[in-house]
Amino acid sequence: MSSHPLRHPAFRWLVSGATVNLLGNGIAPVALAFAVLDLGGGATELGLVVGLYALADVGAVLFGGVLGDRLPRTVMLQGSSLAAAVVQGVVAWSLVGGWSSIPLLAGLGVLNGVLSALAGPSSSALTRQTVPEASLQQAISWRRIAQNASLIVGTGLAGVLVVAFGSGWALAIDAATFAVAAALFSRIRVEDAPRAEQRAGLWREVGEGLREVLRHTWLWLLILQALLYHLFYGGAQSVLGPIVVGDELGRAAWGWALSAMMVGFVVGGLVTLRWRPRRALYVGTWFLALTAAFPLAMAWSDSLALVLLGAWLHGFGLEIFSVGWDLSIQENVAPDKLARVYSFDMIGSFIARPVGLVLTGPLAALVGARVWLTVVGAVILGSVLVATTSRDVRRLERRDPAPEPATAPV
Structure with missing residues (x-):
């Protein structure tokens, strides 16, 4: 244990x-x-x-x-x-x-x-x-x-x-x-992480990090999915959410919805303390489909309870995925390239968000806010379905760590 x-x-x-x-x-x-x-x-x-x-x-x-x-x-x-x-x-x-x-x-x-x-x-x-x-x-x-x-x-x-x-x-x-x-x-006192024996130029090292990302199909595929998620969902939450929920249910309701989402994050984290699925990335990717519940609830329901439930499911599902995702990176990426891989993960997660924030308003004005929120939910569900068809996502398993010594450091 x-x-x-x-x-x-x-x-x-x-x-x-x-x-x-x-x-x-x-x-x-x-x-x-x-x-x-x-x-x-x-x-x-x-x-x-x-x-x-x-x-x-x-x-x-x-x-x-x-x-x-x-x-x-x-x-x-x-x-x-x-x-x-x-x-x-x-x-x-x-x-x-x-x-x-x-x-x-x-x-x-x-x-x-x-x-x-x-x-x-x-x-x-x-x-x-x-x-x-x-x-x-x-x-x-x-x-x-x-x-x-x-x-x-x-x-x-x-x-x-x-x-x-x-x-x-x-x-x-x-x-x-x-x-x-x-x-x-x-x-903090830790042993230094392994490092390459020879150091190349700065951009060459960036290229080494990119090659490490491309070496793992599950890694670059889900980074692309994150890019798509932030491109569509960022504007749905930051631009349309306050308008749609605020107009229909009152401004206070939007604050409650964001609070419900944060509670979902915390509850999801508590679940992952005990639940350790063998294929954590594959299971987590399916839970990522729950993030579609929030934009779809905003689009099709005038019930505060359903909007709060959608927000909670969003946070809960995203947290289950995030733990499985982080664990997969930590266990499967070469230690001397780990920080560079995380940097590409961060770029993939956030570079598209400003674009989505700019485009959401005009697109929602063109097709209607509720229709666009429906599109956002559909894109999230579709991206999950595509990701789960990948053999690399389905087959990646958590490691069986070697047992620890009887005396753990205190």
Whole structure:
């Protein structure tokens, strides 16, 4: 029987740091939005600030993957968190001191996006180094549960902090969470991941990561599915959801729907702590079909109960898939290429989202919001059916780890 992942100090420090980081990440978007509005900006200016952050995040993530396979991943996490604490501290100082501006927020937002991209692949890849292989699925599940709960708390606190203290002080708290996370990451003690004996140029190493992705059919196929999912669903949630649900059921109902979805994430994570299907990726891909329930409920039901159920099913199904997906990557990708593969996964997941956000409004105006939400649900279901026909997805099985020694590290 494998030891509980939380018995391993390195994993505890990793989860603690990542959870504190996400607590601040839940606060930052709300505080930043009100900061832009307080400086006289509107939807266009806010979109510019948020868009530049996202663009920098996607643009730098490949290099974050390369560095995560070149350097100790703990160093990447500590350095990125410390630098982010400084940058976000300057943002907070400018707002509290009254000398901020929208161009300044946009420029510092680009820096924060780059730092987030540099840390992301290393953070994901490091899980495998902190626990024995027998505890890997539990470690992934516990980490996701803790981070989802932290994000829920951070988002809930954000509005209270902005109202009580202002955007500047709320972002100062976000800066402090980066500093605390850096201190927690500094306590991680793990053996360095295997590395290639010879180092090629930066772009050649990116190419090596891409070849590792293409070597696994299940990997590139589901990255393409993620791209399609974010292209269609991103706009359905962020653009049409507030309009359709808000108009039919009231604005408060949209907040309840998002809360129901987050509860689905947490419940899904708890299920994966005990349920370990042999073909976790194949089973998880079928559960991904549940994500169609939310857009279809918004399209065809005026019942609040059904919309909340659809939102909960979306979060639940996506979390079951996400754990199986993460476990499959951790177990089957070469350790010296793991961070680079995660960087391609992140690009595939998020590069299409801005396009979907831009196109959703015009397409919904052309065919109708409810019709477009139906299309989104159909695309999700169709992509799941295509993915599950793949022999590589169907046959990929979790590993049988070697039994651990009787005495686990405490």
